[in-house]
Amino acid sequence: MTENDKFLLEGLANNDKTAIEAIYKTNYTSIQSLVLNNNGDIDDAKDIFQEGIIVLYEKAISGNFDLNCALKTYLYSVCRHLWLKKLQHKQRYTEQIHFLGEIIQVDEEIELHEKKNADFTLMEKAMVKIGEPCKSLLEAYYVQKKSMQEIAATFGYTNADNAKTQKYKCLIRLKKLFFAQYKTL
Template sequence: MKQNQDITRDRELLLGLAKSDDKSLEIIYSENFPVVLRMILQHNGSEDDAKDVFQEAIIVLYEKVISGDFSLTSKLKTFLYSVCRHLWLKKVQSTYGLFALPPEMEEIIPATEALDDHAAKDEQFRIMENSMGNIGEPCKTILEDYYLHKKSMQEIADKFGYTNAENAKNQKYKCLMRLKKLFFDQYNISL
C-alpha cells in the first residue's frame, strides 16, 4: 500500500517536473541528492562530481518524462539512484581509462538494497544522536572525549576527578551500557 502511495506521489512530482515546476524539482533534489552524494563520496568522488552526475540524471529523467512514453514502475529514488550510479561508473571508466572496473565498483547491488541500507543507517545515526542527547552528563562528555576526541582514560580521570584511569574506565563502561540501552529502546520502537 505504502509503495503505491510513494509511486503515486513520485508520479505527481514527475508531472510537475514536466511542467517545469520549480517546487517539484526542489523536492526531487532534496529527497534524492543526499543518497547520491554519499554513494559518490564512498567511491572516491567529490561533492562537485555528485552535483554533476545528479544534474545529468535529472536531465535524463526530464527528457524521459517529456517524451511522453516514460512510465515510472519503481520509486523515483530507486530510478535516480540507478541512473546516477550508472553515470558515475561510466565517468570513472572514461576518466581513468579503465576497461574493467575495480572489483569494489563492479559489484552489482540492486539499487533498492543499497537505498534500503542507506535509509537504515541514516535511521540508526538519528537514533544514536538522539540517544547521546538524552544520556546526560557526565556520560555524554566522557564518551565524546574517549571516542571522538581520542583522549586517554588518564586524561578523562584527571578531567572528572576520578582517582585513577581504571575508575574512569569503569564509569565509561557504565555510560556505554546506558547509551546502548537508550539506543535499543528507541530502535525497537522504530521497527
C-alpha cells in the same frame, strides 16, 4: 511508483521549481554518498545528480510517466550508471565498488540521453559560433519564449515582422553551422 512520484515527474516535465526541489530533497543525499564512496568529490556528485535529473526529465517529456519502479530507484540507477561511465572514462575505476541501493536496468535511457546530450553540445557550440545579435535573438525566442513583439522592443526593431524575418535569417545560419559540425563528427 507512488502517486506522489507521478506528480513530481509531471512537475519536472513542466520545469517546476517546487517539484525539482522536492526531488533534490529526497534524493540528493543518497546520490552524493554513492559518488563520494566511489572516488568522487562534491562537485562530481552535483554534476551527476543534475545529469540524472536531465535523464529523468527526458523520460518525463516523452510523455512516459510510468517508470516501472519508484522514482528514487530510477534516479539512483541512472546516476549509478552515469557515475560508473565517468569513472571508466577518467580511469579511476577501482576494484571495490560500493553501491548499496536497489537498481534497475537503464541502458536504453542512458543511450538515448547520450545522443541528445551530443546534440545539445553541438547546438551550444553553433550558438557560440553564430555570435550576436543572433545568439540573443534566438535564445530570447526559443529559450525564454518571448513573443516577437517583446523581442522587437528589446532589440530595437521597428516592428515584430522585421524581428521575425531576422530571427529566421539567424535560424538559417544556425542550421548551417549545426549541420556542418554534424558532418565532421
